[in-house]
Amino acid sequence: MVGQGVVRECLLNPRVESVLSIGRSASGQQHEKLRQLMHRDFFDFSAIATELSGFDACFFCLGVSSAGMTEVDYRRITYDLTLAAAETLVKRNPGMTFVYVSGAGTDSSERGRIMWARVKGKTENALLRLPFRAAYMFRPGVIVPLDGVRSKTKLYRMAYALAGPLLRSLYPRFPKYATTTKQVGRAMIRVAEDGFPKSVLESSDINQL
Numbered sequence: 001m002v003g004q005g006v007v008r009e010c011l012l013n014p015r016v017e018s019v020l021s022i023g024r025s026a027s028g029q030q031h032e033k034l035r036q037l038m039h040r041d042f043f044d045f046s047a048i049a050t051e052l053s054g055f056d057a058c059f060f061c062l063g064v065s066s067a068g069m070t071e072v073d074y075r076r077i078t079y080d081l082t083l084a085a086a087e088t089l090v091k092r093n094p095g096m097t098f099v100y101v102s103g104a105g106t107d108s109s110e111r112g113r114i115m116w117a118r119v120k121g122k123t124e125n126a127l128l129r130l131p132f133r134a135a136y137m138f139r140p141g142v143i144v145p146l147d148g149v150r151s152k153t154k155l156y157r158m159a160y161a162l163a164g165p166l167l168r169s170l171y172p173r174f175p176k177y178a179t180t181t182k183q184v185g186r187a188m189i190r191v192a193e194d195g196f197p198k199s200v201l202e203s204s205d206i207n208q209l
Helices: 002-012 046-051 071-092 115-129 154-173 181-194 203-208
Strands: 019-023 034-038 057-060 097-101 134-139 142-144 178-180 200-202
Touching (some): 002 057, 046 071, 134 181, 142 181, 200 203
Parallel strands (some): 097 134
């Protein structure tokens, strides 16, 4: 859902020259600035590494819910997969800005009681240690989908269908806790262009941009 919103904002922004979207299946979108690359194994990018040079920024929006998952399985998807992509990219694009979609409540100490927050914190810390030109961790709370963006997760789609009108009305009143797919996309482009004083951005920072 976040990825859809980010791609949309990149395609609309005249300062973004081109977009490479990497996924396991085609998104169905078509645009003169968009190139889509299908890749099956997100733990190993060696087969497409030659396609990943010459980029100014990576907006990493992939993630899963931790519901029903063991820590080992959640860490494999959240930490191992993310670092596989980031380590491949930093070797080919040392001047790149890497923006990672984390989540509100992430535990930077890596020692808290909440499993997903520890794993997210470990992932953030590892990304910040890589020699990118800059790296930013986005920690949105509630994300309101706009412009026809829909989650691929059935449960989330049902929840948004029921609560969508309420969320859209509450979002402007609670900028510390909620943002939108549009605002996340625009904020990512902004930090890639201009930077930001903090490497970890909460919903209020995202909305400020």
